[in-house]
Amino acid sequence: YGHVLMVGGHADMGGAVMMAAESAFSAGAGKVTVVCHEKHHTAILARAPNIMLRDINALTKAEIQQLLDHVDAVSFGMGLGRDSWSEQQYFKWFPKINSSAHLHVVLDADALWFLAEHPEALKQDSYATPHPGEAAKLLHCSVKEVESDRITAIHQLQEKYAGQWVLKGSGSLILEDQLWICTAGNAGMGTGGMGDVLAGMTASLKAQFAEKIHLHEIVTLHALAGDLLAQQGIRGVQAHHMRDAVYRVVNIGSCDE
Numbered sequence: 461y462g463h464v465l466m467v468g469g470h471a472d473m474g475g476a477v478m479m480a481a482e483s484a485f486s487a488g489a490g491k492v493t494v495v496c497h498e499k500h501h502t503a504i505l506a507r508a509p510n511i512m513l514r515d516i517n518a519l520t521k522a523e524i525q526q527l528l529d530h531v532d533a534v535s536f537g538m539g540l541g542r543d544s545w546s547e548q549q550y551f552k553w554f555p556k557i558n559s560s561a562h563l564h565v566v567l568d569a570d571a572l573w574f575l576a577e578h579p580e581a582l583k584q585d586s587y588a589t590p591h592p593g594e595a596a597k598l599l600h601c602s603v604k605e606v607e608s609d610r611i612t613a614i615h616q617l618q619e620k621y622a623g624q625w626v627l628k629g630s631g632s633l634i635l636e637d638q639l640w641i642c643t644a645g646n647a648g649m650g651t652g653g654m655g656d657v658l659a660g661m662t663a664s665l666k667a668q669f670a671e672k673i674h675l676h677e678i679v680t681l682h683a684l685a686g687d688l689l690a691q692q693g694i695r696g697v698q699a700h701h702m703r704d705a706v707y708r709v710v711n712i713g714s715c716d717e
Contacts, residue, residue: 464489465495467534469500469516470543470546473540474499476539477494501515533664534557538568538569538570540571564587565587569655569656569659576594589628592610592628636675644683648693651699662675681710
């Protein structure tokens with residue numbers, strides 16, 4: 461079923477990595493390990509006792525490499541922060557993650573901020589998921605420029621950084637070998653944490669199915685989960701409600717067989 465590693469969780473920001481981990485389990489991962497500041501461990505265990513935990517501050521370089529060698533996918537950046545501690549963590553993890561041939565890698569949130577500060581090419585099995593603000597940072601332009609021509613923007617992201625890309629927003633764009641537009645989803649999904657759910661789903665489904673599932677299909681499943689929630693009303697849809705909806709959408713096909 462795949463082993464997924466979630467890396468993030470600054471001392472002041474633990475919710476993001478928790479939601480990513482929960483969605484990874486809901487999407488079918490067999491094992492999920494969260495590496496974050498130990499301050500968040502009690503809260504994570506109280507909400508999801510099946511999540512494995514490691515203290516991000518206690519790991520040696522050798523232990524980091526050992527973790528990476530024994531997982532199938534990594535989601536990196538949720539709640540990582542942007543201070544000097546965060547930058548140190550980025551440089552402890554990113555070079556190892558980006559050079560591990562067997563890993564599927566999801567880069568989200570603050571990992572993208574540091575990638576913009578220190579640009580380098582991503583490996584092919586990398587899935588970067590910026591919102592328009594993060595895309596603007598990566599391209600050193602304004603959000604207005606990104607939103608005025610989203611198709612050009614996502615092609616520029618891939619040209620500059622390689623890898624595979626999701627430009628989130630209304631009608632999310634997905635650029636793999638070709639461009640896709642997600643037509644599912646709803647305005648209620650424009651709330652904090654939805655991107656963390658997508659990051660967790662992507663890592664989970666890639667860990668399980670690798671090249672048998674495509675990035676645009678994962679984005680569509682995420683949007684369909686949001687549409688399930690919105691059936692009872694768009695107003696008030698929240699990311700932490702998504703885990704049950706994610707569980708339902710990834711099981712629809714297997715239930716029909």
